[in-house]
Amino acid sequence: MEQRSSSETWTAVDRYIEERLIDADPALERARRAAEEAGLPAIAVTPAQGKLMHLLARSLGATRILEVGTLGGYSAIWLARALPSGGQLVTLELEPAYAAVAAASIEGAGLDERVDLRIGPAARTLAAMVTSGEEPFDLVFIDADKRSTPEYFARALELTRPGSVIVVDNVVRDGRLISPDSGDPDIEGNRTFHERLASERRVSATTIQTVGAKGYDGFTLALVNAGG
Numbered sequence: 001m002e003q004r005s006s007s008e009t010w011t012a013v014d015r016y017i018e019e020r021l022i023d024a025d026p027a028l029e030r031a032r033r034a035a036e037e038a039g040l041p042a043i044a045v046t047p048a049q050g051k052l053m054h055l056l057a058r059s060l061g062a063t064r065i066l067e068v069g070t071l072g073g074y075s076a077i078w079l080a081r082a083l084p085s086g087g088q089l090v091t092l093e094l095e096p097a098y099a100a101v102a103a104a105s106i107e108g109a110g111l112d113e114r115v116d117l118r119i120g121p122a123a124r125t126l127a128a129m130v131t132s133g134e135e136p137f138d139l140v141f142i143d144a145d146k147r148s149t150p151e152y153f154a155r156a157l158e159l160t161r162p163g164s165v166i167v168v169d170n171v172v173r174d175g176r177l178i179s180p181d182s183g184d185p186d187i188e189g190n191r192t193f194h195e196r197l198a199s200e201r202r203v204s205a206t207t208i209q210t211v212g213a214k215g216y217d218g219f220t221l222a223l224v225n226a227g228g
């Protein structure tokens with residue numbers, strides 16, 4: 001094999017995986033293109049990661065899913081596609097302009113009846129959801145501003161039940177997770193999150209490092225324990 005940088009190899013392997021394991025999906029491809037054309041940041045999950053979230057939702061038999069950080073709706077479409085009819089994805093987005101792109105793509109995928117897109121700062125929306133006694137979610141995907149991950153995770157614990165799964169994206173960030181003096185509030189958010197997780201008895205959790213078209217990063221998977 002010709003010499004390539006590690007990140008070129010990771011991207012090429014992601015392409016290899018996509019060609020074999022990810023079915024062509026016009027609605028997902030349109031959603032990615034619409035986000036790009038609208039100038040949204042190119043930070044949506046990769047197809048392989050989107051499918052992982054989709055498979056996790058199906059494995060859990062999830063009927064209620066919560067997503068924090070919608071962007072252009074790419075991961076939302078993967079998640080909503082895992083729901084049975086009558087299931088609901090609630091997805092939270094700060095930026096009205098991003099939410100408008102997402103809403104159009106979700107509608108284009110024929111999923112608008114299953115997706116409840118709520119615009120505003122997620123901390124406020126989540127607090128309101130706790131207060132209003134929202135039904136528990138089976139799966140939560142936390143993928144918004146990383147500095148607020150500890151707060152979103154605390155809210156997710158209030159909005160789930162034993163057996164629910166909480167996935168947190170982008171926790172490793174090129175290994176900066178272990179830098180104590182990064183001066184970066186997003187890294188500090190991931191560090192505080194892990195320090196709290198270390199003593200959090202309500203969940204059993206692990207963090208997996210990943211490489212791929214989006215570089216070197218990782219995610220945390222937490223299972224809500226019984227009797228917590």
Ligand code: SAH
Pocket residue numbers: 043044045068069070071072073074075076092093094095098120121122123143144145148
């Ligand atoms: N889950 C998406 C990507 C989300 S990117 C996908 O994979 O397709 C992170 C998103 O979080 C951005 O759209 C950003 O606007 C949003 N965000 C940032 N701060 C937020 C906040 N305080 N409340 C809600 N959403 C926020």
Ligand code: DHB
Pocket residue numbers: 043044045143144169170
């Ligand atoms: C960023 C956010 C994400 O959700 C992601 O997957 C990658 C990068 C970011 O804010 O830089």
Ligand code: MG
Pocket residue numbers: 043044045143169170
């Ligand atoms: Mg992410």
